[in-house]
Amino acid sequence: MTYAFGDFVLDLQLFQLRHGEQVVPLEPKVFDVLRYLVEHHERVATKRELLDALWPNELVTEAVLPTNINALRRALGQARGEKTPIETVHGRGYRFSVPVMRGNSSAVPARSLGSLAADLPDDEDDPFVGQQPLLEKLRKLLTRALSEQGQIVILRGETGIGKSRIARRLTDQARAQGADVWSGACPEGLGTPPLWVWQEVLRSAKVSEGGAGLRRFLGQSAAELSPWLYELLEDGDDNMLARGERDRFRLYDALVRLLTGASKVRPRVLCLEDLHRADDASWQLLRLLAPHLESLAVLVVCTVRSRDDLTTATSVQRHVEDLARLSFCSRFQVTGLSEVETGQLLNKQLGREVPHDLSRLLYQKTDGNPLFLRELSEGIMASGQSDSDALRDAPGLSPPELVRRVLLRRVERLGEAAQQLLSAAAVVGNSFELSCVAHVAGMERESVTDVVDVALASRVIVPLPDRVESFRFAHELIRDTLYSELGSGERKRLHQKIADYLSQQSSLHGQGAKEIALHYYRALPEASPGNAMTWLSRAAEECEREAAYDDAARFYRSALDAVRLMSEPSATDLTLLNQSLERVSQRQRAAESAN
Numbered sequence: 001m002t003y004a005f006g007d008f009v010l011d012l013q014l015f016q017l018r019h020g021e022q023v024v025p026l027e028p029k030v031f032d033v034l035r036y037l038v039e040h041h042e043r044v045a046t047k048r049e050l051l052d053a054l055w056p057n058e059l060v061t062e063a064v065l066p067t068n069i070n071a072l073r074r075a076l077g078q079a080r081g082e083k084t085p086i087e088t089v090h091g092r093g094y095r096f097s098v099p100v101m102r103g104n105s106s107a108v109p110a111r112s113l114g115s116l117a118a119d120l121p122d123d124e125d126d127p128f129v130g131q132q133p134l135l136e137k138l139r140k141l142l143t144r145a146l147s148e149q150g151q152i153v154i155l156r157g158e159t160g161i162g163k164s165r166i167a168r169r170l171t172d173q174a175r176a177q178g179a180d181v182w183s184g185a186c187p188e189g190l191g192t193p194p195l196w197v198w199q200e201v202l203r204s205a206k207v208s209e210g211g212a213g214l215r216r217f218l219g220q221s222a223a224e225l226s227p228w229l230y231e232l233l234e235d236g237d238d239n240m241l242a243r244g245e246r247d248r249f250r251l252y253d254a255l256v257r258l259l260t261g262a263s264k265v266r267p268r269v270l271c272l273e274d275l276h277r278a279d280d281a282s283w284q285l286l287r288l289l290a291p292h293l294e295s296l297a298v299l300v301v302c303t304v305r306s307r308d309d310l311t312t313a314t315s316v317q318r319h320v321e322d323l324a325r326l327s328f329c330s331r332f333q334v335t336g337l338s339e340v341e342t343g344q345l346l347n348k349q350l351g352r353e354v355p356h357d358l359s360r361l362l363y364q365k366t367d368g369n370p371l372f373l374r375e376l377s378e379g380i381m382a383s384g385q386s387d388s389d390a391l392r393d394a395p396g397l398s399p400p401e402l403v404r405r406v407l408l409r410r411v412e413r414l415g416e417a418a419q420q421l422l423s424a425a426a427v428v429g430n431s432f433e434l435s436c437v438a439h440v441a442g443m444e445r446e447s448v449t450d451v452v453d454v455a456l457a458s459r460v461i462v463p464l465p466d467r468v469e470s471f472r473f474a475h476e477l478i479r480d481t482l483y484s485e486l487g488s489g490e491r492k493r494l495h496q497k498i499a500d501y502l503s504q505q506s507s508l509h510g511q512g513a514k515e516i517a518l519h520y521y522r523a524l525p526e527a528s529p530g531n532a533m534t535w536l537s538r539a540a541e542e543c544e545r546e547a548a549y550d551d552a553a554r555f556y557r558s559a560l561d562a563v564r565l566m567s568e569p570s571a572t573d574l575t576l577l578n579q580s581l582e583r584v585s586q587r588q589r590a591a592e593s594a595n
């Protein structure tokens with residue numbers, strides 16, 4: 001439904017006032033006043049009538065009227081003293097005094113709604129990058145919801161991937177298009193009262209609409225319908241929580257009425273955050289409510305952490321799947337930023353052009369997770385490190401506190417056996433073969449398979465393509481975190497075991513000197529220095545053959561370290577190693593000057 005007057009169009013479907021192509025921003029209440037006056041344009045709308053219609057049961061004085069009328073006149077370009085389009089009829093009320101034409105459909109193509117979102121200003125302190133294809137899809141769903149084809153959107157993804165941020169962009173967009181947003185979240189920790197997320201949603205509804213305003217949608221029977229809801233809207237006390245439990249089967253009926261009524265006045269967006277932590281009652285309420293949304297101007301946005309806790313996962317998974325059966329429910333997996341987007345975000349966060357090598361490294365570490373990127377770049381900024389220092393230190397990184405906690409919790413949830421296996425894997429490296437890790441962790445084959453399934457399901461590890469029973473950590477940061485958690489004695493013990501295992505394998509397959517040498521080196525002085533020296537020299541020779549003189553020099557130096565740890569260092573070994581080191585250094589210099 002639209003009303004046209006002068007150069008203006010009032011669009012009740014999109015909750016917009018347009019002047020030509022331009023959308024004129026209006027506060028929701030001012031919009032409602034305009035709508036009322038336009039709908040009753042043939043006569044004077046009295047002050048009493050306006051107050052009753054627009055502020056029912058609310059303790060407001062008549063003074064709210066001139067405030068809103070003045071805002072409206074400014075928006076319509078009505079100068080002081082002019083009588084059109086809104087005329088003041090002294091002592092009585094107001095009259096909309098220009099001809100109004102009724103139309104049936106919205107004249108604005110959906111595309112121009114989308115462009116509004118793209119133009120949303122970016123927050124300078126907290127820049128946003130990427131995710132455009134997802135936002136584009138969400139905008140389309142929002143447009144549908146605004147035209148009374150209710151939608152449910154479920155955003156899933158790991159911690160820090162950007163679910164809340166994307167939900168916020170969507171709700172900002174919805175607000176810009178005249179919708180009212182009610183939000184609630186499921187807090188962490190035990191002892192959260194039942195239906196908490198819904199309580200929050202209703203409280204936020206009450207803030208924007210007023211308790212009396214909401215009761216109006218429930219009708220006279222509010223108190224009977226759901227005493228819990230009634231009290232919440234009245235003033236609320238803590239006892240209502242217990243009662244909420246008892247009458248929650250009626251609560252859903254009341255909520256349906258509330259949303260049906262409220263969405264007729266203005267589109268409503270419900271933002272339900274972190275539903276993986278919601279109690280069953282909250283999910284049930286959502287599932288009961290869902291089928292009623294189809295023909296309402298309502299958008300429900302849910303965020304859910306991806307399955308990384310197998311105990312709660314099954315029930316959450318079931319709820320999500322049941323909702324997703326509805327044709328107007330869409331699920332999206334939020335994924336990390338691409339390598340290019342990672343670079344863009346780092347440039348914005350650090351306020352300068354970050355070298356490609358560094359942004360690529362941080363991308364590999366984080367898999368483009370914006371939370372982790374922010375933490376790492378803050379760490380780099382706080383340390384005042386130059387980019388080349390950051391690049392040098394990053395491979396042996398000890399992740400910042402927040403990242404560490406998030407990732408450790410993720411691994412802890414998988415249980416003790418998984419922790420043990422993954423810690424051993426972290427010592428092996430970012431990618432690992434299962435047989436090696438199982439051997440090092442001292443675990444039976446069968447139990448290892450179960451643990452791997454759990455770790456794969458929670459995306460702590462991912463399979464390596466084209467290799468049997470080989471995996472890598474989903475983020476290098478998970479590996480870095482687990483590694484930095486191990487005590488140095490434990491680390492050395494594991495490095496030694498890995499080196500022993502790999503060297504046995506190597507005698508069968510004859511390769512991998514560099515890897516074995518590094519594990520022996522890291523196990524020093526616990527490992528036998530003689531063994532370490534042998535492998536470090538072999539690795540150095542391998543590098544020399546590949547003309548990687550820099551690496552060769554590093555291995556020879558490490559071999560010298562190993563020799564010095566021997567109780568009776570052999571003079572011959574020392575001489576030979578020093579000669580080799582001198583040789584590769586010369587070749588390195590020659591190669592450099594040739595370039």
Ligand SMILES: Nc1ncnc2c1ncn2[C@@H]1O[C@H](COP(=O)(O)OP(=O)(O)O)[C@@H](O)[C@H]1O
Nearest residue numbers: 127128129158159160161162163164165370371
């Ligand atoms: N696309 C993005 N561009 C820039 N920063 C982002 C982006 N997505 C998320 N962030 C930032 O990363 C952090 C984590 O995002 P958040 O939405 O809270 O993750 P989630 O809700 O999935 O745990 C926040 O500081 C957020 O502002």
Ligand SMILES: [Mg+2]
Nearest residue numbers: 163164165303
């Ligand atoms: Mg979040």
